[in-house]
Amino acid sequence: MTTRVMLVSPAFDDALRAVRFPAGEPLTPGGLRRARAARAAAAALPADRALTSPSARCRETAEALGLRAVPAPGAAGGAMGRWRGLALEDVMADEPAAVAAWLSDADSAPHGGETLAQLLGRVADWLAGLAAEGGRIVAVVEPDVVRASVVCALGAPPSSFWRVDVPPLAVTVLSGRDGRWNVRVAGELGREAATGAP
Template sequence: MKTEAEEPKPAAGRATRLVILCRGATVANQQSRFSSGDPLLPRERARLGELARGLRRFDSVLHAPERPAIETAAAFSPDAASCPALRDADYGRWNGRTVADVAERSPEDLQHWMSDPSSTPHGGEPFETVQARAAAWLESRHAKGGNTLAVTHAIVLKLLFLHVTGAPLASIWRIDVEPLGMLALSSDGRRWALRSFGTGLPGGPPENG
């Protein structure tokens, strides 16, 4: 597997453009389950093919290390490189459980988590830590140049959107990112500017595999 350090180097002096793409839908999406390791639903491959044909060619493609992000990135490049900074949040004891199950067994913990971005009732990562690592990666790319695609998870994409726009972490629950939704950015070498934010394809994710 390639790593980010091995990604192609665009020509010097080129503007920097970055598309951050939410990986495709999995069974975990259908079940509202805390999991980032499931394979893509079969129908997502057709949606991915349509999306890949509709987007311009990328100089490099990066992906979070989890399986659905790898499978999503493969639709755009056979040489996509792994980027650990884009990995999903660690939900600790909640990994593999559904939101409904957590709400039934630990309603106070779930409420605390949703009201305080710094809380970790699950014993995993707080949102502010996830945002810090992802934002550090983003800010390191101002001078990269070229047109890059980065495939990650919905929560990471939302946290990067909040970072770029300067919105508070508490706003995270006011943003809805569907599978294959995207955030398009450009940099003048000093700051990131929002080009677009929303769904990459008409309609929502498939209802079943």
């Protein structure tokens, strides 16, 4: 049976705008407006069920899109430990060696949170669970979960994680069976994605 997972990244919040490690921020008023404006496009997604990362910005995005999404703990964003809520620029200035290690070694977690390898493993397990259940799923998930999903689906090396850009309200579609995924970037929900169902 083919499984189709439509990953939607959250609309803007203050952490995305300020390039900070997220700390549970809600959507900005502009982000909320953009998500509500994409509601018709979200309603057109061919999904049997909806899921969301547990964060406030993902839950609020799902709600603004009109999705009755169930929290998916396996799709939580990476745990950033003591860097949570800090600006990347500040962390780079204060701990350049730690940031370099985090960016270059998938098994490094100088912040005391989750390593990239752990995030990739958790997301791979989450995708495997979705594939076992089958069906068509729309999931509003953290940008790092989208990146990890693409890396896992392609069987790419962990370093590829840092090469995947995920803008707000981007739709990335994974489809496949028997543990083999195909990846398609469908564009931004409400814009490119609205011109053809992903």
